[in-house]
Amino acid sequence: MPELPEVEITTHALKPACEGKVLGQLRINRRDLRWAVSEALPGIVLGQRCFFLSRRGKYIIFHFSNGAIIAHLGMSGSFRLCKEDDPWRQHEHIQMVFEDCAVRLHDPRRFGCFLWAPVVNEHPLIINIGPEPLMDEFNSEYLAQKLEYRSSPIKNCIMDSKLVCGVGNIYANESLFQAQIHPLLPASRLKDEQRVLLVQAIKNILKSAIVAGGCTLKDFESANQQPGYFQTDLAVYGRKNRHCYRCATPLMHIRISGRSTVYCPSCQKL
DNA sequence: ATCGGGACCTGCTTGC
């Protein structure tokens, strides 16, 4: 479910409930997420004030005076704002109570994480992440330098979080379609103008998705239970065998490194 | 250094 736009929207929705508030309760129903939630966490963070929230790639970071909680939603995670004593839904594993508001982590597949880091920027999950796609440092010159010797398909490269963070399968498919680049094209073979188009496409698609409130695939809704509308704007993802909006050719579906890939064989030539 | 595949999980859809 969650890619960068969904994580951005979730972070934004959680801010009023958390920022400037003291964490009064931390209830952990299940520790066995992708990595075990530390038993020591309540002792470290209870009674601390959360100064602000930020996003890095697809990680949501709750900053406290003595460190930070790093949360990831994996494939199926979401946060929900509610009251402390609301009935528990299935797969709600963690609850933080900030003064008047509760924040619950819901994650059926448990691919997400909820970790403590004394210094966020030194944490192994954060330290090697590539540039944010919406920042100026992610540009065609940077891409040229990173792709020069890479033979793998361009789609794999733009989904590599060490190269650029936050671009997942849906938005990789969409960006390549918008830039009219075949997903299997070896990364080192992109021409200068293709790299320019690709960087523009990634930025455009992500910005549009944030404005639209993210993608409502399966069950995505933001922490305020608002659904997203970007899925109605998807040009290729989830549209295999349907007609290309640009040229009406039926869209092709292939699998690249195990990930579902949809493209237009006419607009995106190898 | 780079690459592809396996692994981690549950729930929904598809096909027999």
Next chain:
DNA sequence: TGCAAGCAGGTCCCGA
């Protein structure tokens, strides 16, 4: 209708 197989938005880790 029932069951099993296949598939899903992520990404770390391993061996090659």
